Amino acid sequence: MNSAAPVVELVDVTRSFPGPPEVRALKSVNLTIRRGDYLSIVGPSGSGKSTLLNVLGLLDRPTVGEYRLGGVLTGALDEAQRAGLRARTIGFVFQAFHLLPRRTVLDNVLLATLYSGVPRHERMPRAKAALERVGLGHRMQFMPTTLSGGERQRVAVARAVMASPQLILADEPTGNLDQRTSGEVMDLFEELNADGLSLVVITHDEKVAGRADRSIRIADGRVSEL
Amino acid sequence: MKLPALLRRRRSGAGAAAATAATVDATRRVDRFTSQDLLVEVSHGIGGHTGRLVMTTLGTVLGIASLVVTIGFAQTAAGQISAQFDAVAATQAVVKPGSARSANGDEVATSMLPWDAPDRVERLNGVERAGLIGEVPIGETAVTAVPINDPSAPEVLSPTLLATSEGLLEAVRGRATAGRYFDAGHDARADRVAVIGARAAEKLGINRVDSQPSIFVGERPYTVIGIVDDMERRPDLLDSVIVPIGTARADFGLQSASELQLRIAAGAGALVAEQAPIALDPNTPENFDVQAPRSGSELQESVQADINVVFLVLGLIALLAGGLGIANVTLLSVSERTGEIGLRRALGATRRDIASQFMVESVVIGLLGGLIGAAVGVFAVVAVALVQQWTPIIDLPMVLGAALLGAVVGLAAGAYPARKASRIEPIAALRAGV
Ligand SMILES: Nc1ncnc2c1ncn2[C@@H]1O[C@H](COP(=O)(O)OP(=O)(O)O)[C@@H](O)[C@H]1O
């Protein structure tokens, strides 16, 4: 990973879904995110926010354009290489938490170490440290279903930082949370950002968006800086 | 609050000139989704639904169990047969002239054994020795050790007089306890020699032959040259006085022999039964009755075949159903766990990682079914064998093979669902939620 290079560099990225009718969810997007950037993305429903996040997270490929992640040109990578890069570089936080309901909180957090190559002896101490870090050290053996929404999202945040990523991508992470727990989760994100992680948060919430250093708006697949 | 140092490890060391390839492939070095990780994930995947797991493995359990039972019973039955298997009976054959009922109801022979019958059949493969036997018709004539008919002596039942060819003793596995059996020379010259069965010798008071004792058929003396014993196939020989066929033909006008005894090689029964009549009379071989043993392996095969066909087919059907069951449940599991698949992909799982997870789950389910089925099968065979007082014979490699067959069924059953799971797009999968 080239530390001098921006974490994210999108050049004229277009993503269209072949129809009919063909939908161009992203239209010629240019975006640069540097180390430690804190970016919020706002826009109406169906404007292309999730599509942008999927491209950034290597879950989707641009139809046209270039995407460099940490200086690496991702278009040239095969599926397994993209999976490896994703595992080590990016942490995801989803609106619906995406915790495995039959596994303990600790197991859910450990899951992120499986595919990212965290050495076995480091896995357990890291997971425990991460859970302590999000204030859930006393909930490790609980099942996610017994936790509140705010607690579940904190588990998801702990999982997202397990592989020491450079970039956290959060798609409406507070969408299922009330005002107070939203604030707690955002505090957590900002602590991570203060440590140098780049943070991208999609949100509908004006308050949440306002906390970011930088905010971009997507409308009909086009990005504009606010 | 600060992030623990270990979480920041990666950001500190990256040099400006780090090579792209090294970065991209870095994960492949260390503990990335090892087989240990895979097995842990699989055990959680399977362990989630105990009730469903039981239902899933049922078909495989039944299939493997019935295969083990089939083969186990066949082996046990084969063991029984070979235990009861009589080596003497299996190496002895008898040829008799065919018979038919005449108009007045008497049995009449429809053919005659040729006098050179032993030579003819001894040329066949599998025939070791052959000998003719004929009853010599002497009517009321007494067979005694002394020529003078002493009216004061108590009436003793005189022994029967038989004529045989020189090979008979060996053909019926007899043994000369004193002296010897007559040979082809005696036969050809129609010498007046006789051999006595052990019990007849006792009754006649003859126990040694070196003094060349005589025996009288009516008034005619015959020199006793041997005493014979151990003829289990024709125990009546023990109570008989035996003369060469040539002698019987010359002295008593013997018309024909009544049977041909053959000593055969083990397993040659079927062959001899087919070929001996042809050797005796190529034109009308059907006019001879042959009693030849079915060979031991023939018996075992027929017993095995009887059991195998029914149970084997049932077992294979159950196994097929088991395989379909596993495929079906794994497919269900794939669609239920779409969100989990999406999450794992987001966490860096490759298509191959996803495929191997479902594949191994399916194999483990199959192996589990195979192990349980093999155990059930062994138990069934042992239980039935104990009740029947048989010795249970079960081949250990066969049992292990059967258990592994369960894994193979799982492998085959998992292929399609695993492929399907690996093709789920992560974005679509993530939308499904966990
Ligand atoms: N897989 C897909 N196939 C076709 N159209 C899609 C697909 N995914 C998203 N879209 C379309 O792309 C546009 C942007 O979607 P999305 O990025 O999910 O919007 P947002 O997250 O801003 O609500 C929408 O019009 C949506 O219908």
Ligand SMILES: [Mg+2]
């Ligand atoms: Mg969206």
